[in-house]
Amino acid sequence: MTVAEERSDGSGPDEGADADLRLLQQSIAEVRRVIVGQDHMIERLLVALLARGHCLLEGVPGVAKTLAASTLATVVGGTFARIQFTPDLVPSDIVGTRVYHPSSESFDIELGPVFVNFLLADEVNRAPAKVQSALLEVMAERQVTLAGRTHPLPRPFIVLATQNPVESEGVYPLPEVQRDRFLFRVRVPHPTATEELEILHRMSVSPPLPGRVLDPARLTSLQKLADQVSVHQLVADYVVRLVMATRAPGEYGLRELAEAIEIGVSPRATLGLVAAGRALALLRGRDYLLPDDVRDVAVDVMGHRLMLTFDALADGVEPDEVVRRVLSAVPPPLVVWNQAQR
Incomplete structure (x- = not known):
């Protein structure tokens, strides 16, 4: 029995499947209202969401990698956080740490920004090895271990990372073990001349804002449908x-x-x-x-x-x-x- 067949509104499996397909198409259309061109990247981002996989967007600056990730998070709904990766970042900046309170003479756990549904790791290759290692448990197990206690991440959870493949100043190549955690590595090219002109018309005055189409519960049901x-x-x-x-x-x-x-x-x-x-x-x-x-x-x-x-x-x-x-x-x-x- 599929998720569509389990609907409580009485609709049959065909009607439910058609409704799911319309929702997915509407989600893509909403992202395309903001992002000009880059159809391959947009489709792969949604496929990664449905497959519960993380996605690495690789391209030169200015080709809408960060904008696409944040726009998709808005369209799908759920909590969202962006971390700008820098060479001075430390693991506690992303996963959290223990904080000592003198008044109570005790430690509390301060959870980091990774505890969201959608994590945008911007310029992920600018962080050193310790930070990359801290992401391994987050990406593979969808949990964080702090002070001997395991803290599960919200579901659904996905990491959308960006990196510039041609820059060598102040960057660290991603370890093989971390690259293996990404379901996709999507190359994002420059727009064509026609797309460049459309970008100029669409984004230079009043950029469009995306609307919300899905929510975490509906996305979870679509993920289960993909599993079947x-x-x-x-x-x-x-x-x-x-x-x-x-x-x-x-x-x-x-x-x-x-x-x-x-x-x-x-x-x-x-x-x-x-x-x-x-x-x-x-x-x-x-x-x-x-x-x-x-x-x-x-x-x-x-x-x-x-x-x-x-x-x-x-x-x-x-x-x-x-x-x-x-x-x-x-x-x-x-x-x-x-x-x-x-």
């Missing part, structure tokens, strides 16, 4: 073959990639491909996963998890291109769905 998207065994096998092709490329006819890939993607990539594919299928109005859904999210899920060799990095090989080469070499299955399979 059917995955055919052939599609699951296709996901595994894509992942294994990055670990043993020679076995999949990709011997030229064996010298470029140092370490293939982790099992989180396998889980991420299915979770993101399910969310994308729901966003497209389906309750079953197709190989095309997996292919569409593969670059954003797998690219940042690949570790390339030194020679490949020196030759300017891009991880995203390696993923595209894997996609072209591993054939997708032909899956035919019928009503009995759903």
Whole structure:
């Protein structure tokens, strides 16, 4: 039984599914009222929300990364906090600390700004290693441990992080273990000439303000609905073959990639491909996963998890291109769905 079938208003599953799809489309439309272009980024942000995954937005300054994250938080509802990451940040600035009260001669726990539904980690690569390590428990376990006590974070919870990939002054590369915690790494390009002109018209006088479409409870129900998207065994096998092709490329006819890939993607990539594919299928109005859904999210899920060799990095090989080469070499299955399979 799906979430749509459990509605208390008496509507059937079809009506409920149509209402959910309209809500998702309305959410995207509301974000697009503020953000010009960047359709890929907007779609991936909503997919990450539905898949309960964190999202890393990577692009040069001024391409609306921060604005997109804050706008989506407004549209979806829930609590929101923005942390500007700087080199002098310490872990207690984000997760909280113990505060001593002389009057009572006791310590109290002061929770940090991460205790929200939506956390915007702006310029996340400007913080040192200790701060990045403090985020690991937050992102993976959705909890914070202070003074031996565990404090769960609100649900739903998502980290939307931004970083500038071309800057080297005062920045710290993200550790591999932290990059693996992000469901997506989305590259945000410059707008086109037409989009640039629209930005000038829309934002130079009275910028539009987003309206609220969802709330945390409704978002949670949509996340559960995404969990129930059917995955055919052939599609699951296709996901595994894509992942294994990055670990043993020679076995999949990709011997030229064996010298470029140092370490293939982790099992989180396998889980991420299915979770993101399910969310994308729901966003497209389906309750079953197709190989095309997996292919569409593969670059954003797998690219940042690949570790390339030194020679490949020196030759300017891009991880995203390696993923595209894997996609072209591993054939997708032909899956035919019928009503009995759903």
